[in-house]
Amino acid sequence: MNKTKTIFSAAPVLYFIIGLEVLIMISPFAWFFYSAFNPFLIETSKFAATRWLSAFFLPHMVVPPDVFLKFVRVLGSVFFVGGFFLFLICAFAVYKAKFLKRGAVVKGLYTFIRHPQYAALITTGAGLAVLWPRFLVLVLWLFMVLCYYLLAKDEERRMLKLHNTDYSRYMAQTGMFLPKNIEQVIMPKSVTGRALTFVMLSVITLATGFFLRSYTISHLTSWNDNNHIFAVAIMDDDKFKMEHRMAQVLKIEEISSHINANNKYLVYFLPPGYIMQGLIADTGDNWKLYKQHHAISMITDWVFHPFSHLCQAHNAMEHNGNSAAHSPAVTVIRKLIFLKIPNAKGNNLCDMLAISATREPQFMADVDIHNLKLIDFKELSNNTGWGNIPVPTF
Numbered sequence: 001m002n003k004t005k006t007i008f009s010a011a012p013v014l015y016f017i018i019g020l021e022v023l024i025m026i027s028p029f030a031w032f033f034y035s036a037f038n039p040f041l042i043e044t045s046k047f048a049a050t051r052w053l054s055a056f057f058l059p060h061m062v063v064p065p066d067v068f069l070k071f072v073r074v075l076g077s078v079f080f081v082g083g084f085f086l087f088l089i090c091a092f093a094v095y096k097a098k099f100l101k102r103g104a105v106v107k108g109l110y111t112f113i114r115h116p117q118y119a120a121l122i123t124t125g126a127g128l129a130v131l132w133p134r135f136l137v138l139v140l141w142l143f144m145v146l147c148y149y150l151l152a153k154d155e156e157r158r159m160l161k162l163h164n165t166d167y168s169r170y171m172a173q174t175g176m177f178l179p180k181n182i183e184q185v186i187m188p189k190s191v192t193g194r195a196l197t198f199v200m201l202s203v204i205t206l207a208t209g210f211f212l213r214s215y216t217i218s219h220l221t222s223w224n225d226n227n228h229i230f231a232v233a234i235m236d237d238d239k240f241k242m243e244h245r246m247a248q249v250l251k252i253e254e255i256s257s258h259i260n261a262n263n264k265y266l267v268y269f270l271p272p273g274y275i276m277q278g279l280i281a282d283t284g285d286n287w288k289l290y291k292q293h294h295a296i297s298m299i300t301d302w303v304f305h306p307f308s309h310l311c312q313a314h315n316a317m318e319h320n321g322n323s324a325a326h327s328p329a330v331t332v333i334r335k336l337i338f339l340k341i342p343n344a345k346g347n348n349l350c351d352m353l354a355i356s357a358t359r360e361p362q363f364m365a366d367v368d369i370h371n372l373k374l375i376d377f378k379e380l381s382n383n384t385g386w387g388n389i390p391v392p393t394f
Contacts, residue, residue: 011147012121015140019128022060025386026289026298034389041390044136048356054390055355057213058133061276061392062234063310065219072212073306076130080303083123090117106170112179114156114170118148119177131302138209142202149198152176217353220394223269225250227347229259231267231336232394234274234310241332242269245369249336254377258363264344266352266359268337272366276310278385279392280337281361283378288385332370337380338362353393 017024024033044050064070090109094117097105109116125144129137159167175183188194221233223242231246233239246269250256259265268280275298278287289298301308339359344351351357361383366376384391 009147009151011140012125012144015125015137015144016128018134018140019125019132019137021134022132022302023299030289030386034386038387038389041136042388045390052355053134053136053139055135055213056133056392056394057135057138057209057216058130059216059220059394060133061279061310062220062232062394063236063307065216065221065236069216069219070307072130076127077303077306079123079127080131081127083120083125083127086120087117087124090120110174112174114174114176115148115152118152122148122177131306133209133212135206135209138205142198142205145201146198149176214350216394217350220349222349224349227264228261229265229267230349230352231269232349234268234270238269238334241334241369245372248372249367249369252365252367252372252374254374255336255365255367258338258379264341264347264352265362266339266341268335268339270335270337272333272335274310274335277335277337280384281339281364281380282383282385283335283337283364283380331368333366333375334369335364335366337364359393 018037021033021037024030041054044053058072059065059069064073086109093105093108093110113119122141122145125141129141156167156171174180176187177183178186186197188197221236221239221242223231223233223239223246225247229250231242233242246267250259268277270277275287276289277283278289338361340362341352341357341359343356343358345354345356361380363377363379365374365378367373368375382388
């Protein structure tokens with residue numbers, strides 16, 4: 001029983017380690033983490049039945065393009081932070097009671113819920129699944145829910161042995177993870193019914209993930225050139241620039257000479273100082289997050305400023321003078337990263353971003369969008385800043 005309990009207790013730890021992958025990317029220990037984790041991601045990516053596990057279902061590299069997706073992203077931070085603080089409050093109450101030898105805690109949240117610590121961690125985990133939205137994180141979240149349920153049942157069995165009458169009365173008045181009046185409506189009493197409830201929760205959770213992925217792709221700020229080249233903007237404000245300049249940018253000699261009319265390309269349209277460009281391609285050591293010198297601020301921004309951290313320090317507008325009023329020459333520089341999609345099955349953005357699509361970095365170009373001048377050009381390797389790790393596509 002102790003071994004089983006240890007396994008169930010370790011499962012949530014594994015969830016948070018993998019779910020906090022984005023923080024590990026920022027740390028100097030990124031390579032140690034990926035030496036163990038990446039082989040698993042690569043292996044699952046080889047098979048159609050498991051390739052979806054490493055895919056993302058919500059925006060992470062781009063600013064959410066509409067109010068609904070922004071709301072979901074903010075809700076993720078609220079769940080992550082709120083659940084964590086609720087856990088600390090409950091943990092403090094429990095250990096305070098143990099230290100002062102006051103017996104079982106039945107006040108505060110424990111008045112309504114028998115296992116508010118587990119409920120808080122489940123809430124934190126749900127928020128983390130939004131903050132780092134791999135399908136694998138969703139699957140592990142479901143496994144974590146199951147583990148906490150089994151741990152809670154085990155704890156209740158032990159409490160009933162020690163304090164049968166008192167704890168039976170307490171169980172009759174409270175719910176396991178939700179208030180009694182809610183839980184008794186949605187949670188069947190039979191083992192079979194509860195198993196079916198978990199299956200239903202799993203189906204709803206994964207279906208929601210696939211819905212959000214489809215919704216995200218259909219609302220991205222994008223542009224296409226006769227179903228041959230598809231561009232995606234990091235910021236919605238760049239929609240106008242793409243629509244009025246992309247066709248002409250593609251005619252710049254250095255760019256057009258590297259484009260094969262028989263291939264399909266996905267182009268990321270982003271400010272030159274975009275902090276997460278290393279996730280798209282290996283554009284240089286400066287854009288590998290673990291080499292940044294402001295890791296703490298990146299972590300706090302990731303949680304508390306979910307949109308500004310994608311737009312900060314871009315220096316998108318550069319003026320030849322103190323202000324545009326004193327200088328007629330204005331440069332608007334954007335970095336374009338071109339990825340070839342050799343196995344695209346169709347002619348739309350969904351095919352370019354399909355879970356099965358292979359994305360191969362080709363080259364990047366810094367372009368003065370306003371004056372249609374090439375500022376810099378660099379051919380790229382097939383890897384990202386983290387080697388061949390499957391990373392977000394939007």
